[in-house]
Amino acid sequence: MTQQTNSTENTAKDTISSPPTGFQVILREFKKDKLAMFSLILLGLIIVGIYVASLFIDQEELMRISIRGKYAEPGEGFILGADHGGRSILGQLIIGARNSITIAIIITIITGIAGVVIGLVTGYFGGLIDNIFMRIIDFFLTLPTTMIIIVFVTIIPKYNVAAFILIMSLFLWIGTARLIRSKSLSESRRDYVSASKTMGTRNSTIIFKEIMPNISSLIIVELTLNFAGNVGIETGLSFLGFGLPPSTPSLGTLVSYAANPEVLSTKLWVWLPAALLILVLMLGINYVGQALRRSADARQRLG
Amino acid sequence: MWKTVLRRFLVMIPQLFVLSLLIFIMAKFMPGDPFTGLITPETDPNVIEELKIKAGLYDPWYVQYYNWITNAFQGDFGDSYTFKVSVSSLIGERAMNTFWLSLLSVILLYAIAIPLGILAGRYQDSLLDKGIVLYSFISYAIPTFVLSLIFLFMFGYHIPIFPTSGTVDVSHDPGTWGYFWSKVYHMLLPAITYALLATTGVIQYLRSEIIDSKSMDYVKTARSKGLPISKVYTKHIFRNSLLPIAAFFGFTITGLLGGSVFIETIFGYPGMGQLFISSIASRDYSVITTLVMLFGFLTLLGSLLSDIIMSIVDPRIRIE
Numbered sequence: 001m002t003q004q005t006n007s008t009e010n011t012a013k014d015t016i017s018s019p020p021t022g023f024q025v026i027l028r029e030f031k032k033d034k035l036a037m038f039s040l041i042l043l044g045l046i047i048v049g050i051y052v053a054s055l056f057i058d059q060e061e062l063m064r065i066s067i068r069g070k071y072a073e074p075g076e077g078f079i080l081g082a083d084h085g086g087r088s089i090l091g092q093l094i095i096g097a098r099n100s101i102t103i104a105i106i107i108t109i110i111t112g113i114a115g116v117v118i119g120l121v122t123g124y125f126g127g128l129i130d131n132i133f134m135r136i137i138d139f140f141l142t143l144p145t146t147m148i149i150i151v152f153v154t155i156i157p158k159y160n161v162a163a164f165i166l167i168m169s170l171f172l173w174i175g176t177a178r179l180i181r182s183k184s185l186s187e188s189r190r191d192y193v194s195a196s197k198t199m200g201t202r203n204s205t206i207i208f209k210e211i212m213p214n215i216s217s218l219i220i221v222e223l224t225l226n227f228a229g230n231v232g233i234e235t236g237l238s239f240l241g242f243g244l245p246p247s248t249p250s251l252g253t254l255v256s257y258a259a260n261p262e263v264l265s266t267k268l269w270v271w272l273p274a275a276l277l278i279l280v281l282m283l284g285i286n287y288v289g290q291a292l293r294r295s296a297d298a299r300q301r302l303g
Numbered sequence: 304m305w306k307t308v309l310r311r312f313l314v315m316i317p318q319l320f321v322l323s324l325l326i327f328i329m330a331k332f333m334p335g336d337p338f339t340g341l342i343t344p345e346t347d348p349n350v351i352e353e354l355k356i357k358a359g360l361y362d363p364w365y366v367q368y369y370n371w372i373t374n375a376f377q378g379d380f381g382d383s384y385t386f387k388v389s390v391s392s393l394i395g396e397r398a399m400n401t402f403w404l405s406l407l408s409v410i411l412l413y414a415i416a417i418p419l420g421i422l423a424g425r426y427q428d429s430l431l432d433k434g435i436v437l438y439s440f441i442s443y444a445i446p447t448f449v450l451s452l453i454f455l456f457m458f459g460y461h462i463p464i465f466p467t468s469g470t471v472d473v474s475h476d477p478g479t480w481g482y483f484w485s486k487v488y489h490m491l492l493p494a495i496t497y498a499l500l501a502t503t504g505v506i507q508y509l510r511s512e513i514i515d516s517k518s519m520d521y522v523k524t525a526r527s528k529g530l531p532i533s534k535v536y537t538k539h540i541f542r543n544s545l546l547p548i549a550a551f552f553g554f555t556i557t558g559l560l561g562g563s564v565f566i567e568t569i570f571g572y573p574g575m576g577q578l579f580i581s582s583i584a585s586r587d588y589s590v591i592t593t594l595v596m597l598f599g600f601l602t603l604l605g606s607l608l609s610d611i612i613m614s615i616v617d618p619r620i621r622i623e
Contacts, residue, residue, distance in 0.1 A: 138318070139318055139321055139322075141606075142318055142322070142599065142602050142603050142606060143322070143599060143602070144560065144561065144595060144598035144599050144602055145561070146561050146564055147564065147579060147594070147595050147598055148329075148595060150564075150579075150580075150583060151329055151583070151591060151595060152329075154583055154586075155329065155332050155333050155334075228444065232446040235446065235448075236446055236447065236448050236565065239448050239565075240448075240564070240565070240568065240580060242583070252448075255448070255449070255452065258452050258456075261460075261467065264452065264455065264456055264460065265456065265459075265460035265461075268456075271452070275449045275452060275453065278446060278449055279445060279446075279449055282444045282445065282446060283441065283444045283445075286440070286443070286444040287440070287444075290440070
């Protein structure tokens, strides 16, 4: 009996004395910031909803053109109306959002891995590798990226989704690499790294098992914000007609119907839902990213 | 000081060289050549072939590159396939349009961002500050094309108070006040859209700069000698915070150029960004390469300008 109370007392003491770690801090931040919590739940609902709903939609069936339903208003046989080809806006919205989100996630992962690995390695070793990569990064920073991506998209002979992802990834790892490098640079001057070096730990172990976990919160924040950025860039390029190929509709494709002044001014139901969905996604992801950033920095925390 | 500027300028030369090489390689991958537009059913293939040899299309790539770059330095970028005029004269007029739009955007940007940044910093944590921070967050998160379309719909079509495309009404004669006003009026909506989207950086920077300055010794000194608080803000804090903002100027230009592709396309404003999109659509490659080169050059110039202003403002970062 007494032993039991002792053990409960001990665990209570442990929880009090140990500082909150990683996930707990994030949870506390989200509990404190109601708007961030709301954004997170809303985003989760939207994304899960879109993926589940897209399972029930046959894309071939959806993209079939029928003249009868041309510019049908919302309610006339279609819940959210139809576009110039008589195709359901709601269906395109779901498929488009699914494509846009999936592609943004893939690009985020590719650029994330490339940026984090390059940043960690160059920051850790410094010297010649660092110099070479910094010159490359400096050069990329001065490129008119949007225009060059558009040119690439038009000159690639066999253009498909994979090509688009590759072109985008080629230009979008820069920011992450730069940020992670500066952090890795300061981190590798810390005592724990020197201690580990003295013990003869391999460089790869130090980089990926010791430095990386220490800057993981920064990486999570960076990836979240990149995800938002990628949704914006992909939909923007698709809006101009240089994003996803026509066979893969994106939210941007749906908004691009507004390039026709008649659609823009009188057929709101065609482009506004997609524009608003992009807006909600961007605001939500960015807000969650801001909350994550605050929880990663002890001075800014609310909770 | 001059050493820094010179050093920075020298760094720019290899960057320009690599950029031009990259664009040259891209241009080589583009289908078609300067004579594709001239071919008609009656053209003798041999004549075209001779023209191609004369123009050096079969020379080794480094000779072609050398010729291209030396011509470009003399302002000769070749001819547009679709418009049948020289690229430089085609871009010239558009460049002026983009320049005026950018100028107005920058003026509006600072006119909006500076007061908001100062107010947010001065009344830190007040309701006003929270509102401004929320606004700057939203303007950061909204993609350019979404806000542009919504504004165009609201103020161009729904409440038609702004023109929806073009640069000037044809009814006005050049040189008159009406002409000038009509030009500004056409630029106003795209400029406001751009300015609203770009305010985030300036507002956040100014705000944190002012919050930091508040606890500085020079502010305490100014207060203790009896200067009213509003004077402290206008005469001391503001001046000190404004200098770094000036350094942002170059990056603002860079951002403007990237946004111009979207803004000009949506608002039907005939500038360089819109020309770029229409040249891509018509596969007018000599115009495309020139525009990419020009944008790359201007971006480099923007970052050069930022570095120079920064080194004037803050002597600590000068390269020795």
